[in-house]
Amino acid sequence: MKKFKIEIKWGIIFSVLTLLWMYLEKSVGWHSTHISKHAIYTNFFALIAIIIYVLALLDKRNHFFDGKMNWKQGFISGIALSAIIALISPLTQYITSTIISPEYFPNVIKYVVGKGKMTQEAAETYFNLKSYMVQSAFGALTMGIVTAAIVAFFVKKQ
Numbered sequence: 001m002k003k004f005k006i007e008i009k010w011g012i013i014f015s016v017l018t019l020l021w022m023y024l025e026k027s028v029g030w031h032s033t034h035i036s037k038h039a040i041y042t043n044f045f046a047l048i049a050i051i052i053y054v055l056a057l058l059d060k061r062n063h064f065f066d067g068k069m070n071w072k073q074g075f076i077s078g079i080a081l082s083a084i085i086a087l088i089s090p091l092t093q094y095i096t097s098t099i100i101s102p103e104y105f106p107n108v109i110k111y112v113v114g115k116g117k118m119t120q121e122a123a124e125t126y127f128n129l130k131s132y133m134v135q136s137a138f139g140a141l142t143m144g145i146v147t148a149a150i151v152a153f154f155v156k157k158q
Contacts, residue, residue: 004080006064010056011084015092017052021045022096031104035111049143053151056081061155071156078148082141089136097129105129 001008025031030038060077061069069077097104109123118126125131 004084006056006060007077007080007084010052010059010081011088014049014052014081014085015088017048018045018089018092019095019100021048022100026101026104031101032107035107038108050147050151053078053081053144053147054155057148057151057155061157068157069155070158071152074152074156075148078152079145082144082148085144086137086140089140090133093133093136094129097132 025038025042028034030041057069057074057077061067061074064077065073105127108127109120112118112123112127113120
């Protein structure tokens with residue numbers, strides 16, 4: 001556990017920033033009046049995610065590996081960070097969907113059905129808390145591992 005103290009810290013930071021981002025999305029109307037823009041603008045969170053991975057791996061390199069870290073060490077650290085984020089993400093999604101923006105699912109369902117992008121049944125199957133909890137966990141793991149591989153390459157230092 002002590003070996004992954006830095007990844008746990010950054011996993012919690014990532015999760016808190018995710019909740020703040022969700023609050024921002026709701027505040028600017030991407031979960032309601034401007035829901036048509038949500039699919040585009042929500043992707044800007046990727047920049048924050050990359051910054052978090054860079055800071056986490058630099059923290060690991062500087063404070064755990066004494067300033068030197070090879071790609072494999074960075075990648076393993078990034079995988080651990082991704083796993084921690086994936087474990088926390090269902091809770092983060094629950095908080096988002098029940099406290100921050102409980103109107104998101106009804107609004108997005110209405111929007112996609114109204115635009116003819118999905119049937120009511122398909123939209124209700126896709127846009128719900130259980131589905132998003134699963135999507136957030138697997139998305140955090142897969143995108144996190146890819147991000148970790150790339151970031152580890154740039155922050156390695158022999």
